[in-house]
Amino acid sequence: MGAGKNMANSKLAVVLSKDRPGQSEHEILERKILGGLEGRHDLEVTVLPHLYDLANDGPGMEFLRSVGGDLVVLTWLYPRSAYWVLDANGVKGRLGPTISLAEEEIDVPGNPGERAIWCLDLRNQKRPDPFLKEINRIASLAVEPATVAAGQINGRPNWIDEPTAPRWYPVIDFSRCGNCLECLNFCLFGVFGTDADERPIVEQPDACRSGCPACSRICPEGAIMFPQHGDPAIAGDPRISPKDLKLDLSQLFRDSDPLQIAEAERRRALEERERQSRQTAEKPSELPRKGSLDDLVDRIDDMDL
Numbered sequence: 001m002g003a004g005k006n007m008a009n010s011k012l013a014v015v016l017s018k019d020r021p022g023q024s025e026h027e028i029l030e031r032k033i034l035g036g037l038e039g040r041h042d043l044e045v046t047v048l049p050h051l052y053d054l055a056n057d058g059p060g061m062e063f064l065r066s067v068g069g070d071l072v073v074l075t076w077l078y079p080r081s082a083y084w085v086l087d088a089n090g091v092k093g094r095l096g097p098t099i100s101l102a103e104e105e106i107d108v109p110g111n112p113g114e115r116a117i118w119c120l121d122l123r124n125q126k127r128p129d130p131f132l133k134e135i136n137r138i139a140s141l142a143v144e145p146a147t148v149a150a151g152q153i154n155g156r157p158n159w160i161d162e163p164t165a166p167r168w169y170p171v172i173d174f175s176r177c178g179n180c181l182e183c184l185n186f187c188l189f190g191v192f193g194t195d196a197d198e199r200p201i202v203e204q205p206d207a208c209r210s211g212c213p214a215c216s217r218i219c220p221e222g223a224i225m226f227p228q229h230g231d232p233a234i235a236g237d238p239r240i241s242p243k244d245l246k247l248d249l250s251q252l253f254r255d256s257d258p259l260q261i262a263e264a265e266r267r268r269a270l271e272e273r274e275r276q277s278r279q280t281a282e283k284p285s286e287l288p289r290k291g292s293l294d295d296l297v298d299r300i301d302d303m304d305l
Contacts, residue, residue, distance in 0.1 A: 011044040012142045013067045014135060016157070017051040017075040017082075020166060025126065026076065032128040033074065034157055037135070042143045045157040051075045051082060052227050053164040056089050060162045064091045070142040072118045072135060079119035081227035081236030083108065084171045086117065088202065093117035099134050105238040108175045116142070168228065169205030170215055171236075176223035183215040183224055188270065191215075209269035217265070 016033060019026040037045050046063065051073070054060040064071075064086065071093065075082045079101040086092075094110025097103040100121035118138055120131055170183070170191065177200065184192040184200055192215075193203030216224040216234045225236040233240050 010143065011042055012070055012072065012135075012139045014043050014045045014072045015048055015064065015067075015074065016045070017048045017073060019076045019122070020050050020053070026122070029122065029126060029128060033131055036128050036132040038156065040139075042139045043135070047157050047159045049160075049162055049164045051085055052077060053167045054089075054162060055164075058162045059160050061089045061091070063160055064089070067091075068115070070116045070118075070138075072120065072138055074120045074122055074131060076122050077119075077227045078225075078232075078236035078238060079121055080173065080238045081171060081225050082119040082121075083117060084173050084225065084236075085227065087174070088171060091117070095119070096138070098138075099130055101238055107238075166228075167206065168210040168212075168226065169208045170202055170213075171225045171227060172200060172202060173223045173225060173236075174199070176221045178221045178223070180220060182218055182220065186218050186266070187215050188266065212265050212269040214263070214265040214269070 014037060016030060018030055034045070034047070037043055048054065048060045048063070051060075071091075073082055073086070077085070079095070079098065083095050092114070094112075094114040094116055095101070095106050095108045096116040096118040097106060098118050098120055101119065120134060122131070125131070172183075179199055181194070181198075181200055184194065189207045189209060190204050191202060191208045192200050195201050213226045213229050213231075213234050216222075216226055216229075222233070222240065226234050227236055229235045
């Protein structure tokens with residue numbers, strides 16, 4: 001599944017999606033990768049906040065949708081998760097094989113005429129060399145040498161600032177989805193809806209309860225991911241196939257009954273929502289107490305106005 005030469009652009013778009021703040025080792029790796037990409041004729045490098053935390057209508061996703069040619073995205077996510085986060089936000093293309101994703105692990109149908117999207121997983125690596133070497137390989141496939149020779153040397157990477165906060169929402173892998181709508185029927189928070197073709201969509205992502213992956217556990221095809229979950233089966237590990245899910249759900253989710261676990265997770269999320277509602281209802285009024293109001297009136301009366 002190689003790439004065709006990108007005749008429309010003289011540069012390959014490379015996006016580094018930074019990890020959430022507070023991971024100093026990750027920041028060091030990001031800086032080393034960016035340093036290794038500077039001064040290249042054939043690359044257009046852009047730095048974004050964490051891909052999973054970007055808003056659909058924010059500058060980060062708007063930029064990604066504006067990239068018309070082949071695209072390399074370095075993220076702190078499984079490539080499968082990163083690809084479907086992009087797809088859900090209107091960034092379309094065919095998934096390309098990389099050092100992070102072998103060709104036999106790709107189950108996303110692609111059209112040879114589509115632009116390629118390569119997703120590189122930055123986790124479990126401390127050295128920039130494998131990523132720089134892989135970007136060199138991809139650039140040799142995606143950009144015409146003649147346009148590189150005529151191009152201008154890259155300056156510093158383009159940084160797109162966007163205020164973000166950690167988000168938690170499901171991501172649907174439509175190459176696996178069987179359209180059973182179990183997710184829609186199971187979720188009580190209004191997260192899922194359907195599109196014009198009656199396929200499930202994540203309609204209200206921020207209505208999802210933080211930490212609850214219940215819909216992922218009950219999906220019979222393993223099509224629902226939570227990219228920040230600690231369990232690889234839920235976070236989007238491409239090595240876990242639908243066949244594996246059907247053969248041994250209990251081993252995959254490390255518990256005896258995924259449905260019971262899902263029910264318990266949903267119940268906890270409901271209880272948390274009810275607790276937050278009670279706290280809001282019991283919150284003291286912002287209006288001054290009667291005694292305070294009387295004191296204020298007395299002070300005004302004492303003023304010589």
